[in-house]
Amino acid sequence: MNRFHAFLAACALAFPAVARADDPDTSWQKVQEAFASAIETGHKSTVGLEVKADFRTPPPPMNLEPGAASDPNYTKRPSTPTSGVVIDKEGDILTSFFNVDGKVKKITVIFPDGKSVEGKLLGVDESKDLALIKVDPKAHDLSPIEWAEEQPAVGAFVMALGRSPEPTSGTATRGIVSAVDRVDQMYNSIWEQSIQFDAKTNYGNSGGPVIDLHGRLVGTVAHVRLQSPWGQNSGISFCTPGWKIKEVLADLKAGKRLGKPKLPFLGVGPKEGAGTVIIGSISPGTAAEKAGLLPGDLVLQIDEIKVKDWADFTNYIKKKKPGDTVTVKVTRGEETLDIQAVLGERPNN
Numbered sequence: 001m002n003r004f005h006a007f008l009a010a011c012a013l014a015f016p017a018v019a020r021a022d023d024p025d026t027s028w029q030k031v032q033e034a035f036a037s038a039i040e041t042g043h044k045s046t047v048g049l050e051v052k053a054d055f056r057t058p059p060p061p062m063n064l065e066p067g068a069a070s071d072p073n074y075t076k077r078p079s080t081p082t083s084g085v086v087i088d089k090e091g092d093i094l095t096s097f098f099n100v101d102g103k104v105k106k107i108t109v110i111f112p113d114g115k116s117v118e119g120k121l122l123g124v125d126e127s128k129d130l131a132l133i134k135v136d137p138k139a140h141d142l143s144p145i146e147w148a149e150e151q152p153a154v155g156a157f158v159m160a161l162g163r164s165p166e167p168t169s170g171t172a173t174r175g176i177v178s179a180v181d182r183v184d185q186m187y188n189s190i191w192e193q194s195i196q197f198d199a200k201t202n203y204g205n206s207g208g209p210v211i212d213l214h215g216r217l218v219g220t221v222a223h224v225r226l227q228s229p230w231g232q233n234s235g236i237s238f239c240t241p242g243w244k245i246k247e248v249l250a251d252l253k254a255g256k257r258l259g260k261p262k263l264p265f266l267g268v269g270p271k272e273g274a275g276t277v278i279i280g281s282i283s284p285g286t287a288a289e290k291a292g293l294l295p296g297d298l299v300l301q302i303d304e305i306k307v308k309d310w311a312d313f314t315n316y317i318k319k320k321k322p323g324d325t326v327t328v329k330v331t332r333g334e335e336t337l338d339i340q341a342v343l344g345e346r347p348n349n
Contacts, residue, residue: 034213039159039172041215045145046208048081048110048167049095049119049133055102081110083162083208084133085220088144091137092253094220094245095207097124100131109135110167123252127192127260128240129222131207132252145209147242148216151195152177158197159211160221160237164204175199175237192261193319194238195219201237210239217242263346264320268293270310277307279330291341293328300336301329317343 055077084095093109100107100121107119117140119133152158154177162171175198195218197210206224209217219239248258267286271278277299282288299307303326307313320326322345327338 035157035159035174038211038213038215039161039170042145042159042161042209042211042217043112043170043172044143045086045217046112046161046163046170047084047086047093048163049084049099049207050081050108050110050116050167051099051104052106053100053102053104078203080165080204081167082164082204082206083221084109085161085207085209085217086142086144087147087217089137089142091135091139091142092122093119093133093135094209095131095133096129096220096222096224097126097131098129098222098224099207100124100133101126107133109133110163111140112163112168112170114168115140123248123254123256123258125248125252125258127258128244128248130220130240130245130248130252132249145211145217146215148212148214148218151180151241151243152212152218154178154180157213158195158199158218158239160197160199160201160205160208160239161211162201162205162208162221171204173199173201173205178236180241192244193241194222194244195241197237197239199237205237219245262322264317264322264324264343265346266317266326266341266343271295277310277313287341287344291328291339293330293339293341294332297330297332299328299330303327 057077082095082099084093084099086093104121107121108116109119110116117135119135122132122134124131156177157174158177159172159174163169164171177195177197179196180193195210201221201224203224205221208221210219210221212218219241221237222240223238251258265286267283267288268279269281269283271280274280279288279293279295279297279299281295282293299313301307302313302316305312305316317326320343322343324343325340326343327340329336329338331337
């Protein structure tokens with residue numbers, strides 16, 4: 001079986017609507033029909049947004065990554081519409097915080113049939129890159145999107161939808177999920193768990209829905225940034241997953257403005273050049289110093305997580321909160337020690 005036939009066989013398992021067939025052309029046609037059906041379903045709930053605002057503009061990246069676009073337009077907010085998704089019959093529309101980051105003067109919501117109505121900004125969550133807009137539910141026949149029941153697995157197909165630059169013409173890009181628990185505070189300012197996928201997105205997609213093969217809402221396109229060191233359309237995209245949206249949906253409906261969370265901090269640095277996870281430095285006054293960790297300690301485990309490299313160690317800490325207690329298992333000389341530390345708050349949060 002060649003690679004193309006193997007792909008078709010995998011698709012036949014992935015799509016209940018795709019019949020098993022001996023003819024590759026027939027099978028591939030069924031796969032395309034499944035994608036088209038999901039996109040058509042999702043587009044019914046996807047709206048265009050025209051936001052007039054005095055936007056807050058962050059500084060451009062200091063250093064572009066090798067091979068990245070140096071065109072200054074990559075860090076300039078375009079004047080084209082962005083996207084959102086209708087989530088209920090009460091007139092609630094999800095989009096990204098990026099689309100309303102500033103002093104908002106007017107929001108116009110444009111539906112697939114071209115009709116436009118005025119929207120009102122309710123609540124925002126900066127760390128999740130979420131905003132909730134309200135329209136009069138009587139102003140238009142709303143088509144709420146259905147929510148996916150489960151988080152997609154790595155390798156699952158997803159599609160990012162949008163309505164830009166022309167709100168009456170929907171857009172779609174397809175990819176697979178490459179990570180379901182991505183936290184990247186340094187480069188992408190992602191403070192909480194996000195889904196990473198490889199469909200290309202840009203400013204026009206921001207706030208639009210990411211859907212599964214049934215047209216159900218997996219999450220919203222998030223963390224499309226003016227200050228991205230790679231520019232846009234890098235082939236790596238993020239979305240705020242549905243379960244994270246539901247955590248704060250009541251707060252958004254209540255009009256709350258949620259800022260970035262306080263970040264946990266242990267206060268250790270790696271020993272450069274070490275092939276294992278060895279603590280090289282301890283910051284004064286931090287949780288690590290108070291707990292008794294020392295330079296030269298070889299980290300074996302944190303709580304129940306075995307540590308193979310420094311990323312294992314730091315990624316686990318990123319998912320905790322200031323005040324949480326962690327147990328760090330280390331080897332110090334001939335001893336193996338379990339050291340409990342109460343995480344502090346990252347300086348300059």
